[in-house]
Amino acid sequence: MPKRKIEFIGKGFNIHSVSGHDPIIIKAEYVGPVACPDCNSKQLRVKDRIERLIRHESFGRQKSWIRLIVRKYHCLACNRYFRPRMPGILPYKRSTEYFRREVCLNHRDGISQAQIRRNCRIGTATVERWFHDHLELKERMFSGRKCSEVLGIDEHFFSKRKGYVTTFCDLKKHRVFEPAMGRTHDALEPFLRGLKGRERVKVVCIDLSSSYRAIVRKFFPNARIVSDRFHVIRTVLQHFLAGWKQLDPEGRRNRGLLSLVRRHADKLRPDQKERLDRYLDAHPAISELYQAKESLCRLLNIKHRTKKQSQPLIRRLLNWIWKLRYSGLPAMETLASTLENWSAEIACMWRFTKNNGITEGFHTKMEVIQRRAYGFKNFANYRLRVIVLCG
Template identity: 65%
Template sequence: MPQEKIDLVGPGIKVHSVVRHGGVMIHAEYVGPVACPQCSSEQLRTKDRFVRKLRHESIGTKNTWLYLTLRKYRCEDCRRYFRARVPGLLPYRRSTEMFRQEIFMDHRDGISQQQLHRTRRIGSATVERWFHDHLELKEKMFSSRLCPTVLGIDEHFFTKKQGYATTFCDLQKHRIFEVAKGRSEHSLHSALMRMKGRERVQVVCIDLSSSYRSLARKYFPNALIVSDRFHVVRTVIRHFLDTWKLLDPVGRKNRGLLSLMRRKGENLRPEQQARLERYFEQNPAIGMVYKAKEELCELLNQKHRTQKDCRPLISRLLYWIDQLRNSPFEPLRTLGATLSSWRDEIARMWRFTRNNGITEGFHTKMELIQRRAYGFRNFSNYRLRVTGLLLSE
């Protein structure tokens, strides 16, 4: 047996022998420091010896058992009897913490409970219980954390019966901060009130949701609200497609044209641009609306701008809002009203580089967790899985 593996048995443990027979059996004795748990005295008298059989961290592919000899003591000062406490071994447990950690890591990495039951010779219910114990321990490590300075808020689907859940993400450190059930202020009130240091939040990034905007203003009073660029551009494209449907219902159903209309003009190949130009020659009104869409999206996609650079951009944004609100088409008037309502939050996009793409990435990982579990019914279990697995990433 390699010496470095013997050292991993634990501090203060002396290995006497290692036997390989249907696995690995380590015979060892605890010789580390011992003190009375009542009075911390080291004036002790040995009264008895006993052996604890424990499951230990596997050596290669071999299951390992640890036969650990311990002593029972009597304190000469307070006359109390007690057994030695061993680091890495909690009372009344038949396995070391290193073995529990190994099972947690294996199950987290995709090894099923039945597979661990067959290879490690432990029950599948034991695997589930240990997995939850480690998740709760990891979640408690972050329970006293303060709110991040840059916070992303977005919703994701949970179940048909229970609806949506809201994700609070630390956009600066790329970590999940909290997951709460619901997406209205009434359902999120208790979770928001439990958050510590809400006054520390400086920036809140959200999509074009009025409920999230009022929630951010109420619970994060010192934060500036910034719109998520992806959702703003998607809103512009959606209203443009609705306008196209009014002007040419038949052409709107052409999937080839639909694909070209959604892309940026600069990303089209020459033959694709020629196809659009031929279509616009037959429908000049659609060509004018398409040109307006391209110019507005180019304006919204500006990044890393200083305060001085933002002044002409704000003038252009107000110009487009005025043009859209006076448009003869209902979808464009609706778009103008939306951009006017969110003009302050949209203008801040040019200064702040953070966006909710980080949060959307975590939502993809949450979907994978749900698929592996074949769905969740209990939101508390779902939150424990998500926070325990993603908090420390």
């Protein structure tokens, strides 16, 4: 068979023969440039030839091996004996980088270590070690990143022993920037002090968390804080349900009515709206409370407003806060205090449309990563996977 280049390994390889079906045996020889690793001299003398059996990537479902002929050299300049470094094959490895990458990509795409062990005839510890090396190599590509101009900050549960992890999400490029252990000021302070480009951040989206607001004000001095619209409307709904329970505990326990009341009025079918109207007509106080909830939610759902257009909306919000404070219901009074405390951040929602829906979506993906590992105990391993798979 004529000699041909093995393009799927790298430059400098010649094929002598290809035989077999499963596995495919490729007999090849390295004939590329060689220099002494110590003195870089090319005054070399061939001392010996050896044959190495190296696992290569599969062709479809057929496994492949390379019987590689490698020469042993003697450097006449520094008197050292060595074997050449070859592209695509790391020193002391019995598999090509293409095969290692194939294993890593299969494991990343959801194939379990046990299944890869059966398919490729390698140990599960080897799969884990290769995959970890692959993640570390990918993670180095993100090590020099600076903070995005638009960040989303939210927490998710990690483990019973270590508690919660705070996710810093790049809302501009839709990727996870960095997960950090903890959710309090003391736990996040060492991480935030070493964060590059904190002064570049212009907008930070958070839920109604006072601790996160204090952290943003301290470590992101140039950032505008924007409340997450989902959490604001959920807070309004929770306090409305609490006020409904104070007025009519029996009706509040009706799961059918609860389902209708929690929806927006424009999303109800005609028969559902008729049933809800019958209940509200029989309870005027709850009807007034329901209309207040709908009007307040419509106000909070307004988007894409300029600074000038937001001025009348702010006045409407302050008017609602005043009405809720003097409504006579403890739940509404608590809601008024919450809205007043977060009025500046809520007003920013009308100008900035970014929200933490992107962050919550990544949290779902992180839960899948955790379930695949039956729960992580080592945060460093978990962080590595999150940055590579979600970043």
